[in-house]
Amino acid sequence: MEFKLTKEQELIQKTARDFAEKSIEPAIDRIMKEHAIPQEILDGMKELDLLCLPISDAYGGAGAGYQSYVVALEQIASVSPGVAIVISVNCFGLAALEMFGSEELKQRYMSGACRGKHIMSIAMTEPEGADPRLIKTTAVREGDEYVLNGTKRFITACGYEGPIVIFARESDTGQICGFVVEKFCEGYSISEPWEKMGLQGTPMYDVYLKDVRIPASNMLGKLNQGFRILKNSIALGKIGISSIFLGTILAAYEECLKYADERIYLGKPLTQFQYLQGDIVDIAMKYEAARWLAYRLGYLADMNEDKGTIIKDSALTKMFITNTAVDVARTAINIHGSYGLMENYKVSRIWRDTIFGPQTEGTNALLKSVVAMDILKRQK
Template sequence: MPLLPPASCNLKGDINTMEFSLNKEQLLIQKIAQEFAEKYLEPLADTIDRENKTPEEIMKGLAELDLFGLPFKEEYGGAEAGYDCYVLAMEQLGKVSSGPAIAISVNCLGLGAIDKFGTEEQKMKYMPKACKGEYMASFAFTEPVTGSDPKQITSTAVKKGNHYIINGTKRFITNANYPGPMVLFAADSESGKPTAFIVDKFCEGYSVSKPWEKIGYHGGELLDVYFKDVQVPSENILGKAGGGFPVLTYGIAFGKVGISSIALGGILACYEEAVKYAKEKTHRGEPIAKFQAIQLRIADLAMKYESCRWLTYRLGYLANDAKNQAVFAKEAALTKTFVCETFADAVRIAVDVHGSYGLMADYKVSRLYRDAIMGPQVEGVADMQKMIVAGIVLNS
């Protein structure tokens, strides 16, 4: 049930032009993701939600479609389709089941940081397998004390010859239970500032907690990670020693492309579920869609989806050529906050259309409700994102 003809802006167009149609490649990738999501993911979506586990065959299927490394260059194992195609694919997955989409989004977040800040050797070593789904990348900043303030991190990296010895605890880390590279932030002993390291998960001294029981985003597991005297060679520093801050802010901005797209898919699902229910549910023999109050809610959902769609597609376009790090970080913060907060508003409306049925596990909107509350908190809480936006706006 497309909201409007399946169109979007020409995301690869010149920045000074304004074209609103998908090119062939974008349409193809959108269709591939949509077909996979509808054919394979949809029938399992409730099971994934209930069991909080994504079946291996789903992850394999997504990998076969090259969805793990969509934006990255072919020489690093990616599909080289750009972030414009990535948003279209992630929207389709997010519409059906958020968990597997989150796992891919965080994989691309870790890889995005390696792609932007890594040496040629680091890219060749870590990206190809993660782009093909044999590895899953992680990005580990949050600690028990903070997920917002880099100055407060307590994980340490003490230099010893050509190595660093890492100790600390990272909290709420996605994909921590899959092998692959982890971009990890720790204060190094020389600068005292956060430094980003690439750590091979499951190396000696690496261990994980059991998964957290979160209320939404089921299917993508979240664990704490313990580092006990983990030895990392100096060549695994990502960027420069003491230079973790730009890796964090710029790297995580690329993660927000994925989170925004998944939330966009959630808004589309809210719209579709509300329209379907409004036409099916009858009062006195007529569908509730005849009530003006229901019509206004449907219009609100359509407006919310359309506004978020263009903002998210635009972010994908900007991510393809994000040369100015501060400006891109602002655009990503702005988009992620608006789209995730709008998803939370939209799902409330969709539940209202359903009445009490919307509160029942049998109805998809109840799952969407639990997913929608996650977005404003992850990859930077909403208030901190607004502070990033205000900082750029007021200081330029």
């Protein structure tokens, strides 16, 4: 057990921080207005390999592992979680392909997404809900092809060119399977972007599939493996979400330290008020707990050959960090008094971003039921 970053991880952390401060921070107003990531930021992330840190170098990834990924994403998200999301969704899709794609699919699709030529997406949620049992999108086998029809809801980054993994019900078995589709192929279209209250930068749309034809070999894994593929992919996806909301905790912490030091009240800085010191210590304590839990999740993914099996740990980590991020953002606003509610104060943006955490990639209520099943099964 070693609780410290390697030299390489420290370098990745510093590189991500420098990039976030020098390239993303100055563009924040533009990102907020245009609801999109400027091309030069995408290009910069591409050059630094930020879009593919945990993915194996055999398929064009950086091969830096999940611990480095967590450390880097935390820093990017501390400046803009909306930008960090494009990294996490790309790595989410890439991880599903890396774990379950055939060699041919990996060769065809992974290097483009690793190199930033394409951005991957992954689509599970439908208008009825995010529970996989509610999936109605169909994949009907016709000879050597599958024909996909259905609607996917709230899909991140599906307006970028590149592959998207669509989870649909396979016609012969009635089971859920993952299929790789090229965005904007015939029959693929998207809605207007959803107008989110936060996480600006990476838009989210509905995806419409109308008689989309793909080769049967674009299915991930084998028939009857689909549910496992979905669960294991989501487990790795949660590393990204956990790291992003760890980044918002770090941002709130840093904003509070700065503000409490600068703000003079009754002739002295806020840092000298004991009650407020307690609030800051509370944030520091929560940041430490969240940080080590997230780093540990990266470690578990790196150490585990069957990476997707970290299902319980990823759910626990995601729940703890996203709930903690909301608590911390609330305390941070409190420390800022009424200023914290003003648009031009960063903590108000942190609040609007943070509130997304418990709702995304499986609501925390749903995850509790997943973990409960696992824990109670082991008790027997």
